[in-house]
Amino acid sequence: MFESGTFWTIVFSVITALLGAVTGAWSTYRISTRRNRLGYGLTRNVSLLNDSGNSSSLTVTHGSTVLAKPRLVDVDLRNLSSRDITASSFHGGLSLIIDLDATIIEILDSSTQPPTSILPASAVNGTKLEIPPALLVKRQAVKYTVLVDGETENPSFQCPLVDFDFVDIDRVERSRMNPDRLNAYIAVIVIGLAASLAPLVRSALFGR
Known part of the structure; x- marks a missing residue:
């Protein structure tokens, strides 16, 4: 089973897809933090x-x-x-x-x-x-x-x-991919790929 060319092709495809997704996410993060x-x-x-328009003695x-x-x-x-x-x-x-x-x-x-x-x-x-x-x-x-x-x-x-670019702080804070968001993004990619490729791996391992 493990000598099967199909099995190792699937394993190689999974690893390649994961590395590509993680590399893309990391590149996006580095670009967003290195910009001047x-x-x-x-x-x-x-x-x-009082901004309500009511009279005030203040x-x-x-x-x-x-x-x-x-x-x-x-x-x-x-x-x-x-x-x-x-x-x-x-x-x-x-x-x-x-x-x-x-x-x-x-x-x-x-x-x-x-x-x-x-x-x-x-x-x-x-x-x-x-x-x-x-x-x-x-x-x-x-x-x-x-x-x-x-x-x-x-x-x-x-x-x-x-x-140097002159940018609005609020806009940057809303769009910036911080480390926590990066980790969550990578986790979602890994889970999604694992779920989509699980049937193929199961088929290669168990023949169904």
Whole structure:
């Protein structure tokens, strides 16, 4: 039975199919993680007043100025690639610009992860948060919490980085194949192939 050419042909076919499926899944995972990308996003964008339209006596002031439409906005930047972004990566020394479409009153807080990474400098120019050329090490995540006055309905981003894609963080998180998803994908492939080829293997072994 085990000398049967049909049996070993089936075994070889199963192994080849499994290796091909696993290699394809692994290649997809590696491509998704090695691409040079800087992620951006407004991970928090909340009003400090009642947005329901009902009258309220609550007001928010900054110094002596009453803010008509105060909001807290978290601006996130993440180096999603496996290589550092250096100051020389900024074409022509241009700054990275996040236009919040609302007057920026103040940068309330800023942070970076991992703690050993350097927090890039930042500057406010009207509705724009500007990040001059700086080092962003691989996998570094930077967050700026800003107070704005306005709706922030149409934020925009300008990225002068050379050889880096500027991508939406939420979209990346939804589409990225993490290791757990990769393992589950491979498991589904193995189970599916085993189920589809089981009748052929049984036929080769038992002659029916």
